[in-house]
Amino acid sequence: MLPRKAQPLYGRHPWALHSAFDHIDTAAVDGDVVQLVGDHGRFVAYGVVNRKSRIHVRLYSWDVEQPLTDDFWKQKIATSIDARRQLGLFDENAGCRLIYSEADGLSGLIVDYFAGHIVLQVNALAMERRLDVIVAALNEQVSPKSITLRGEAGVIKAEGVTIEPRVLQGEVPTEPIFIQENGIEFELDLSTGQKTGFYLDQRENRVAAAKYFSGRRVLDMFCYTGGFALAAAKLGGASEVIGIDGSDKAIDLARRNAERNGLSNVRFESVDAFDHLKALVDAGEKFDAVILDPPKFTKTRRNINEALKAYYHINRQAVNLLNPGGILVTCSCSGNISRDDFQMTLLGVAQKSGRDIQLLEQRSASIDHPTLLTCPETQYLKCFICRVE
Known part of the structure; x- marks a missing residue:
């Protein structure tokens, strides 16, 4: 890594841009876990590489003792959802963002909950390659009625990832569902494959x-x-x-x-x-x-x-x-x-x-x-x- 580009990453910013690197191990395949090191070989973080993206490496762990195993991802997801429960936002009749990408340490992953149904938005190769682990973790934490996969077109194109909107689990209602927010009931259509309308x-x-x-x-x-x-x-x-x-x-x-x-x-x-x-x-x-x-x-x-x-x-x-x-x-x-x-x-x-x-x-x-x-x-x-x- 170039020394002048490394400071934000030591400061726990999760995006290592292409301009920050003087070398990437040629053995690393896009989607692999890599270890980011500074100019003197100092450990910075663990991340996932994607040379097709301007964000060459998305960073997830700054602890050398905490590599990116399946257990790491499951714990991150559990921590994010537990935070919403502690805030009193998780309600089977309501809507809530369970995971908000970088803000929850899960760059490229957004998870919204609507009255028992989950809409999963994957915007990074790192998350697309770990879909099975993500779905398993969501089932452990939430037991959703359905899980639908979507991606933000412009973002996934920049990532070089193909995301086909589809149902990963369960059955998405063909009829509208309803959520409560502050005493107001709102209708949502989860079957469109696009935005939920909320x-x-x-x-x-x-x-x-x-x-x-x-x-x-x-x-x-x-x-x-x-x-x-x-x-x-x-x-x-x-x-x-x-x-x-x-x-x-x-x-x-x-x-x-x-x-x-x-x-x-x-x-x-x-x-x-x-x-x-x-x-x-x-x-x-x-x-x-x-x-x-x-x-x-x-x-x-x-x-x-x-x-x-x-x-x-x-x-x-x-x-x-x-x-x-x-x-x-x-x-x-x-x-x-x-x-x-x-x-x-x-x-x-x-x-x-x-x-x-x-x-x-x-x-x-x-x-x-x-x-x-x-x-x-x-x-x-x-x-x-x-x-x-």
């Missing part, structure tokens, strides 16, 4: 935002299947909630969620969110609260400036829609956008709009998506709750 990372943020909405007219942009909108209507006591999203399928599901929860103060429209924001401003519409939870605007550092312009644009329009004293709940799930950059974007909105914006709360992902301090990339979600004068 984002667990906003669980606490939906509750935190709801407390600002009593008696207010609320606009929820990029509402997807209605997570924030339903919380505003049921928990927040909003007078009216309008949810907007460009996906017909998501809006249909949001409407069913509202009906299932007996909510008459919320309605949903399927229309392009970006165009609709502008149309609302042009029409002179006003709201007491606006929620912005858009999709990821950039997946790479190359497009950060374009992403920041997009965040500025939608937040400027949201501010234009707000009555004085209105609440702006604005989110970014783009991991390459820092918290400081996101806040500076809102500063620009305040300056250009001539409106005072008070930052009331800075929030992150729910507690089953922890941040590993030695891997700051695990903190991707920003949720700011603001008051706009």
